[in-house]
């Protein structure tokens with residue numbers, strides 16, 4: 001380990017235990033029963049680095065040589081601990097596919113602790129480091145395939161400007177892990193201000209065990225004091241926290257929709273209290289635009305289809321609100337305040353969504369009809385299954401002073417089989433742009449900042465996975481690098497921005513991970 005890193009981690013002045021001691025009572029309570037159980041990682045043989053995020057390490061204030069030596073690899077594969085690290089698994093419950101599932105918990109995630117970093121306190125978590133008291137019948141492992149997807153997408157979402165948990169490291173081992181077929185194990189080191197989920201609150205609200213409502217209050221206080229300190233003096237912290245969750249979830253749903261991201265498993269245990277994207281599983285980015293697209297092969301009813309996500313966000317917020325009722329005593333019997341807070345989602349989401357569409361269309365001012373203009377484009381796109389990412393990117397170059405039929409506009413127009421439908425829409429678009437004296441060149445620059453050229457399409461991840469499974473991690477690293485700057489053209493990467501190949505349609509992504 002380098003001497004600089006020693007300064008970050010070394011005992012006694014900077015060890016994890018001392019860090020705990022400096023933290024609030026509520027944080028320390030979080031590390032103990034009934035919120036958590038101390039548990040050690042299970043060693044994995046012959047670990048290797050698959051990929052890592054130097055940009056994240058840099059943000060955290062870590063030295064450039066943070067991976068140097070044997071120790072970091074051993075720590076980030078769950079084979080050893082830095083001094084003072086005390087791994088715990090936390091308990092939560094949740095609604096899965098709309099049904100109360102009871103106790104779940106960190107079945108394969110270990111919280112290593114919290115560290116002061118250059119960007120504030122951050123929790124560090126290993127995913128796939130072995131079983132915990134909450135593993136139920138599963139093995140506590142994560143396979144390389146799904147770990148590559150989580151690593152790449154966490155960092156890609158961050159680069160897109162979308163709130164998310166981060167991924168610092170991806171390590172792998174030849175150890176076999178049984179899924180539908182035999183695969184191999186991997187560990188993702190995740191980093192976030194907190195990994196607390198709606199499900200943590202639901203657990204202590206609904207477990208029926210004595211003292212759990214007090215724990216619920218501890219959780220509320222912990223999140224507020226530690227992560228949303230501006231709410232500290234709110235007369236009803238739980239109500240204020242609910243409002244915070246409503247606002248941040250509304251913004252998150254709008255952000256997902258705007259890049260065609262489908263989460264795939266929006267169970268309440270996969271919803272971050274801070275409105276971060278969390279738990280990357282069978283997610284997908286839309287290729288051809290189909291609002292009913294279901295990215296999770298296990299979701300046969302399409303509960304989590306792209307177009308349902310905002311509504312499901314609302315459904316999950318209702319579950320959170322219900323969980324908070326026991327710590328909002330004044331409102332027992334009179335739940336109007338809670339209902340008002342919840343109902344604010346009905347304004348916040350459409351507002352956030354319209355803002356996103358406006359930006360994607362390059363509209364600098366606001367008109368009542370902007371939402372309809374966006375929806376009408378989506379309708380034409382849906383009719384033709386127009387590629388979502390490519391259509392918006394090409395629209396950046398739309399020459400609004402020329403008619404839609406002009407050859408200069410062919411690149412976007414040719415994406416639509418029904419040219420008349422596109423032309424009719426494009427004429428409205430041009431009129432709308434004229435209304436604000438929009439200047440094409442300037443608009444293009446603005447639009448290119450919000451309409452990505454590169455997203456983690458399934459087939460890109462799949463290619464990287466296949467190579468990595470054969471021992472070649474270079475494609476994972478290349479994609480990680482590429483997706484750091486998704487809005488900027490990168491020479492030699494034209495194929496990454498192109499339509500998916502035919503074989504992409506046969507990729508099935510399920511909950512198996």
Ligand code: AMP
Nearest residue numbers: 104105106107108135138139140141279
């Ligand atoms: P997910 O839908 O992947 O977010 O997982 C739902 C629940 O199952 C969580 O409590 C996970 O910790 C747990 N889980 C998923 N996969 C495993 C595994 N391989 N071993 C242990 N627990 C798991």
Ligand code: MG
Nearest residue numbers: 269270278279
């Ligand atoms: Mg989960």
